[in-house]
Amino acid sequence: MPDTTVYHLNLENRSARISPLWFGHNLEHTRSCVWQGISAQLLRNRKFHGIPQRNGVASGWYPIGPEQTHFALEERNAYTRRFDPQSWRRRKETLCQRICSVSDGMPCGIGQSGLPVVGGRGYEVRVALRSDRNVAATIQLAAGGKSLVGCKESVDVGASDWREFTFSWEVPQHHSEVELEVQFDRAAKFYVGSVSLLPADNFHGLRSDVVDLLREIGCPVLRWPGGNFAGDYRWQDGLLPVDRRSPLAAHMQIETLGHTGGYDCHEIGTDEFIALCRTIDAEPYLTINPTWEGPELAAAWVEYCNGSADTKWGSLRAGRGHAEPYGVKYWSLGNEFGQSHMEGPSAPSDYARHLRPHAEAMKAVDASIELVASGDWRGDEWYTDCLTDLGDVMDHVSHHHYTGGESPAHMEDYVGAGALEDFRAVATTATCVILPELMRVHDKLRVHEPAGRRIGITFDEWNVWHAWYRVPGVVEGIHHASMLNMLCREADQLGLSIGCFFEPVNEGAILVEPDRAYLPAAGKVFSLFKAHQGNTRLELGPQQPQADVDATASLDEQTGQVVLTAVNRDPQERRRIRLILPDNRWEAGGTLFSSENFLPASDFKESGVVFEACEEGLELELPPHSIARITASSSDF
Structure with missing residues (x-):
């Protein structure tokens, strides 16, 4: 026993x-x-910080275009900024992605892969773009080289300051990995300042x-x-x-x-x-x-x-x-x-x-x-x-x-x-x-x-x-x-x-x-x-630091409910606890968290507490490495 x-x-x-x-x-x-x-946020490095890859593209993104396309991260024309431009800073924080295309008719841009989307769910897309001349840009979600239905937009990017675009898309079906791509097809200096992809219910x-x-x-x-x-x-x-x-x-x-x-x-x-x-x-x-x-x-x-x-x-x-x-x-x-x-x-x-x-x-x-x-x-x-x-x-x-x-x-x-x-x-x-x-x-x-x-x-x-x-x-x-x-x-x-x-x-x-x-x-x-939380603690008497069973009790002063949490800290053996209630008019119930082992990724199985009546109150058994939360209440409180 x-x-x-x-x-x-x-x-x-x-x-x-x-x-x-x-x-x-x-x-x-x-x-x-x-x-x-x-x-x-679903996108990695969506503001183009840090050291670029050896091809000049920001970490987390891939290049689109012929090998003559020039990619670089640039601070001078960055879209992101600080509240106080003179405030303290660290390196490579405020950058944008520059893409230089040398010929018309050749799609160029950047993309990011491995994005999970849920079918039937709405998404919000935001992108900040600029160019040194008027260009048409395309923003899309794609899978297997094909645009997802209803997830593609074309916008005009003028030769001016940054322009911000926002779209609402609904993904037609579930995909564990899609690509988000930003492209244009004119000879131009094209800049991407930030990109965002969020579930609409954020x-x-x-x-x-x-x-x-x-x-x-x-x-x-x-x-x-x-x-x-x-x-x-x-x-x-x-x-x-x-x-x-x-x-x-x-x-x-x-x-x-x-x-x-x-x-x-x-x-x-x-x-x-x-x-x-x-x-x-x-x-x-x-x-x-x-x-x-x-x-x-x-x-x-x-x-x-x-x-x-x-x-x-x-x-x-x-x-x-x-x-x-x-x-x-x-x-x-x-x-x-x-x-x-x-x-x-x-x-x-x-x-x-x-x-x-x-x-x-x-x-x-x-x-x-x-x-x-x-x-x-x-x-x-x-x-x-x-x-x-x-x-x-x-x-x-x-x-x-x-x-x-x-x-x-x-x-x-x-x-x-x-x-x-x-x-x-x-x-x-x-x-x-x-x-x-x-x-x-x-x-x-x-x-x-x-x-x-x-x-x-x-x-x-x-x-x-x-x-x-x-x-x-x-x-x-x-x-x-x-x-x-x-x-x-x-x-x-x-x-x-x-x-x-x-x-x-x-x-x-x-x-x-x-x-x-x-x-x-x-x-x-x-x-x-x-x-x-917010209850009044009930003294249970001295408890030894190394004891196998560790417990706390409290009283909800508004409802009269008593809460006791008991932990069996023994990894091998079962332990029993006996609850002496104020009188026989009190009723008790509870939740037990138990598990078969304590290996990594092990989890608690939730079940009801099983009580055994005894002369002075109630008894219950705690399996190894388990937790019980017991509640007791009386209609006379």
């Missing part, structure tokens, strides 16, 4: 509220989170199905644009029309934007991000770029988001159709300063000296905002130096932890004795490693924070290490369930203001394919745990 763990669901043992902000997420422009993730340029899944997993706070990418972001450029925004080159090209050649096409600006937050009911949490943008620009961003319509930047927002302020409360003063991958001041005292003018200017615009200092808070000098110098204007410190990165637990083996040991280490990291780590941060803050100040912790990046380079499975699901249980139980005592998983889209919780998006095991865990 498996060991039995007993939980008393006593409504008298009420504790603190479980803040929804502990269940937050990140949306950073990294790897495949935006491109082939939340962005609905949400501000984002995939509607991915947006729906963000809502499904529960996203009470969303941090953007980074993370590391915050150090590459120019917020003012996001005020330009999306097709005219200059791409953004990454300082850490291989790590941050390795899936897009080191560049981001800037599909998401402030307005699009806020629209996303509004539709998924998320609190926006913004990270400034203090290395490259000074106090004035940081304050201007606050005023754009929070200023009234009679302020300079607030009036610009209102003129763009957003009369009411966005009310962004949380702002991070950069990301992970003091670590080698971030540009800017690395010493704590230098960080404090550099960031104080930013903090003061931002709070002068809106004194109600809360600022997060993001450094390497594992080092004592960040408390003794930075906190002393900056603690009067900052409200929180940022803390990050990646299991298998900062801690040794990671999955090297998936079979044999080594796999069982690795699984246990990963499954218990939240309680054995991260909880003590957060306690140390909390204790140091209490010692070094200025008198009269209470500095909080934003645990705004956590995940398993290299979740972005692996196929997720049940291991990640159990790890995340244990983490969320721990946060529900401990975050209040730790002074945790915010918790943000890094990051859901294509890095663990939401997987995106050309024709679908879905929740793997880890994403299902977030959806399961939504039931705790």
Whole structure:
């Protein structure tokens, strides 16, 4: 008979509220989170950034025309631009594709292949073109060398400035790979500035199905644009029309934007991000770029988001159709300063000296905002130096932890004795490693924070290490369930203001394919745990960090429903739990997530919880590496 763990669901043992902000997420422009993730854009390198191929054609595109056709990327006549032409920049961001044809009657141009389209679905095409003389241009979707029915347009491109064209097409049938081509057939210098291909049902340029899944997993706070990418972001450029925004080159090209050649096409600006937050009911949490943008620009961003319509930047927002302020409360003063991958001041005292003018200017615009200092808070000098110098204007410190990165637990083996040991280490990291780590941060803050100040912790990046380079499975699901249980139980005592998983889209919780998006095991865990958000925690008594069964209970004060989430962190053995209910008038039900194994790509099977009546209450059995969410309610509440 498996060991039995007993939980008393006593409504008298009420504790603190479980803040929804502990269940937050990140949306950073990294790897495949935006491109082939939340962005609905189908085209690669649609603004022609970076180093061209050896034939002069932008990466991701192919040439059309005889071998005498000359292709080059050109900056002088670029269609994309920056909000401030004098702002800081990196190389090869603002370019256009030039095509020089030497004779009439020979089709020339560029195309992109491998584009998936769905039959019966509408698509929106936008293209910006110019030429040194009057030419007729053709834009089409083709498959097998033939245009798709209803997916071809001819336009006149005059000898003038850029001309913008928009078409609406309906694809007649499904194709896993089609080509989009732009052609002309006169001797001319012809320029392509940007091209866009979007499903017509996009949400501000984002995939509607991915947006729906963000809502499904529960996203009470969303941090953007980074993370590391915050150090590459120019917020003012996001005020330009999306097709005219200059791409953004990454300082850490291989790590941050390795899936897009080191560049981001800037599909998401402030307005699009806020629209996303509004539709998924998320609190926006913004990270400034203090290395490259000074106090004035940081304050201007606050005023754009929070200023009234009679302020300079607030009036610009209102003129763009957003009369009411966005009310962004949380702002991070950069990301992970003091670590080698971030540009800017690395010493704590230098960080404090550099960031104080930013903090003061931002709070002068809106004194109600809360600022997060993001450094390497594992080092004592960040408390003794930075906190002393900056603690009067900052409200929180940022803390990050990646299991298998900062801690040794990671999955090297998936079979044999080594796999069982690795699984246990990963499954218990939240309680054995991260909880003590957060306690140390909390204790140091209490010692070094200025008198009269209470500095909080934003645990705004956590995940398993290299979740972005692996196929997720049940291991990640159990790890995340244990983490969320721990946060529900401990975050209040730790002074945790915010918790943000890094990051859901294509890095663990939401997987995106050309024709679908879905929740793997880890994403299902977030959806399961939504039931705790905003509830009052119920004390269950002491729980050992290495215990096989890990649990949290809460009470919905409005409905009287009790929620208990229990995780069996044992990779081999079943475990039993006994629930002692307030009285025999309570009824219980539940959902069980179980799986046959914890190999990569393993998933949870959902079923109902099977209870066994006992003298004191109810008992149930948890299979190895499984999760149960149990709800209990009484009509007498």
